[in-house]
Amino acid sequence: MEFDKSKVYTAVNADELKVGSKVYVSDNVYYLRECVEENFGHSILTKIMSEKETKRFCINNKNNEKWQLVYLIEPPADMNSKQSKKLRKQYKKALNAKAQSTLKRTIFSLARKRDLIGVIAIIEAVIIVILLFIK
Numbered sequence: 001m002e003f004d005k006s007k008v009y010t011a012v013n014a015d016e017l018k019v020g021s022k023v024y025v026s027d028n029v030y031y032l033r034e035c036v037e038e039n040f041g042h043s044i045l046t047k048i049m050s051e052k053e054t055k056r057f058c059i060n061n062k063n064n065e066k067w068q069l070v071y072l073i074e075p076p077a078d079m080n081s082k083q084s085k086k087l088r089k090q091y092k093k094a095l096n097a098k099a100q101s102t103l104k105r106t107i108f109s110l111a112r113k114r115d116l117i118g119v120i121a122i123i124e125a126v127i128i129v130i131l132l133f134i135k
Contacts, residue, residue, distance in 0.1 A: 003036045009070040014048050014056045020076030021045045025059055025067035032069050042073050 008029075009017050017023075022042045026032035034040070043059035050056075055066035 001036050001039055003033045007072040008032065009072065011054060011056050011068065017045065017048065017070060017072065018076050019045055019047060022073040023059070024071040024073065025057055025069065027068045029069065032071050036071055045070065
């Protein structure tokens, strides 16, 4: 990949970058350029520190290292895109199926015990969940 200076972020313009972006990180321009030109492994930006910090960029590693420079490879996916809508729909469907299964078992268990108050409480909870999903 060719090195593009306009994709370099520092402490000055860090707020223009979005958390979740695919990035290369470094504390010097030489290594940052090498990462880009050699297509080294990228990282995901997990946090941008306050303006008081000289190293404002945090990435997805176990050491919680902070970096001075970031090269933007790709911004995070837009939450309004078709792909993210599809993922949200699949998640709701899976969550709904699991909730229905759990709910059925609970209702039948309570019904066998003839715990009418428990069944009524479950039905009220279902109504609340349905109203939340409708919005």
